Amino acid sequence: MEKLPKPSSDVRKRLDELGFGSFSIVDQLEQLRTVFLIINSALGLLGGISLLVASFGIANTMIMSILERTREIGIMKAIGAEDREIKLIFFVEAGVIGLTGGIVGALLAWGIDAVANRLAYRFILQPQGASYVDFFALPPYLWLGAILFAVLVSIIAALYPAARAAKIDPVKALRHD
Numbered sequence: 001m002e003k004l005p006k007p008s009s010d011v012r013k014r015l016d017e018l019g020f021g022s023f024s025i026v027d028q029l030e031q032l033r034t035v036f037l038i039i040n041s042a043l044g045l046l047g048g049i050s051l052l053v054a055s056f057g058i059a060n061t062m063i064m065s066i067l068e069r070t071r072e073i074g075i076m077k078a079i080g081a082e083d084r085e086i087k088l089i090f091f092v093e094a095g096v097i098g099l100t101g102g103i104v105g106a107l108l109a110w111g112i113d114a115v116a117n118r119l120a121y122r123f124i125l126q127p128q129g130a131s132y133v134d135f136f137a138l139p140p141y142l143w144l145g146a147i148l149f150a151v152l153v154s155i156i157a158a159l160y161p162a163a164r165a166a167k168i169d170p171v172k173a174l175r176h177d
Contacts, residue, residue, distance in 0.1 A: 062161035074173020083166035098154025102147035
């Protein structure tokens with residue numbers, strides 16, 4: 001399918017050929033797209049780094065939990081607990097950590113959203129006599145998705161600690177201080 005030329009670009013080319021300077025809102029829009037692409041990329045990078053740091057924090061918390069409860073894990077294994085049951089305990093703990101973090105994050109986002117909407121109304125719309133409009137919105141699919149994502153990341157971060165807990169030798173664990 002052939003792309004049709006834009007009339008404004010044809011006119012601009014013709015003006016440039018004649019030696020006249022020209023200005024088009026299309027140029028401004030392209031510059032804005034570039035700026036927003038850079039901003040979105042930077043925010044995505046910061047979000048990825050935050051996600052990685054949070055994953056390491058959860059994994060560290062779970063490993064410390066294993067070290068503190070080595071004896072209890074040994075007792076559970078000595079009385080017949082299977083590896084998958086030990087793993088399940090740590091996955092549930094990680095899921096609860098993720099659920100709690102996701103809910104707290106969603107509540108903070110709602111609070112920030114409410115404050116930002118009030119400030120935008122007060123300083124932008126109210127002086128112009130306009131009625132209240134939500135500038136920022138958090139639809140249910142977004143905050144529910146964020147909570148589920150937090151739980152998923154927490155469970156993934158617990159893969160190594162849970163596997164480590166399941167491999168603990170019960171005899172060595174019972175001798176552990």
